[in-house]
Amino acid sequence: MKNFKIKKQNPILFFMMSVVLVVFLTAAQTSKWSAPxxxxxxxxxxxxxxxxxxxxxxxxxxxxxxxxxxxxxxxxxxxxxxxxxxxxxxxxxxxxxxxxxxxxxxxxxxxxxxxxxxxxxxxxxxxxxxxxxxxxx
Ligand code: HEC
Structure with a gap:
């Protein structure tokens, strides 16, 4: 059952990493200088x-x-x-x-x-x- 737990966590970890990446890329994008x-x-x-x-x-x-x-x-x-x-x-x-x-x-x-x-x-x-x-x- 130990293996099962790890397998179940991996997609969650992957999802969390993706969220972090998206947030980071969005921040980098909006920091570009643009006028109102x-x-x-x-x-x-x-x-x-x-x-x-x-x-x-x-x-x-x-x-x-x-x-x-x-x-x-x-x-x-x-x-x-x-x-x-x-x-x-x-x-x-x-x-x-x-x-x-x-x-x-x-x-x-x-x-x-x-x-x-x-x-x-x-x-x-x-x-x-x-x-x-x-x-x-
Ligand atoms: C102390 C150095 C400095 C001086 C003096 C300066 N600039 Fe700049 N300028 C910059 C920097 C650094 C940026 C980039 C800012 C950024 O995008 O973070 C910039 C960006 C710009 C941009 C935008 C470029 C783009 O691709 O959007 C224009 C237009 C510009 N400057 C015109 C001028 C004009 C006209 C003057 C004089 C009245 C001037 N600058 C004086 C450093 C300077």
């Missing part, structure tokens, strides 16, 4: 033109380049101090996101990336977005 749905729908009020791109570039060089690198490849001089390697700003993941979502991310920041809400005006945040979009072209 309402923010994703916000349209970019600053048309991407020579002026917005030029203004955006100035902001990028002074506030963003140290981490994200000259071409947005995640290789700025401060990038080596970050715990995780930066995703390039011309990645497929970036292209898949709306302007509203990226504007929200730039505004809010996420440690170690600083929030730009207090340092840049709304217009400036859209301009820097217009600029980083050109890095993907």
């Amino acid at each position: 749905d309402a923010a994703k729908k916000v349209a970019n009020p600053v048309a991407s033109d020579a002026n917005s791109i030029a203004e955006g570039k100035k902001i990028y060089v002074s506030d963003c380049q140290k981490c994200h690198g000259k071409k947005g490849l995640g290789d700025g001089p401060n990038a080596s101090e970050l715990d995780n390697p930066l995703e390039a700003l011309n990645s497929a993941g970036m292209k898949a996101q709306t302007d509203g979502e990226l504007f929200w991310k730039i505004s809010e920041g996420k440690k170690p990336m600083p929030s730009a809400k207090k340092t840049l005006s709304e217009t400036q945040r859209w301009q820097v977005l217009d600029y980083i979009r050109t890095l993907a072209k």
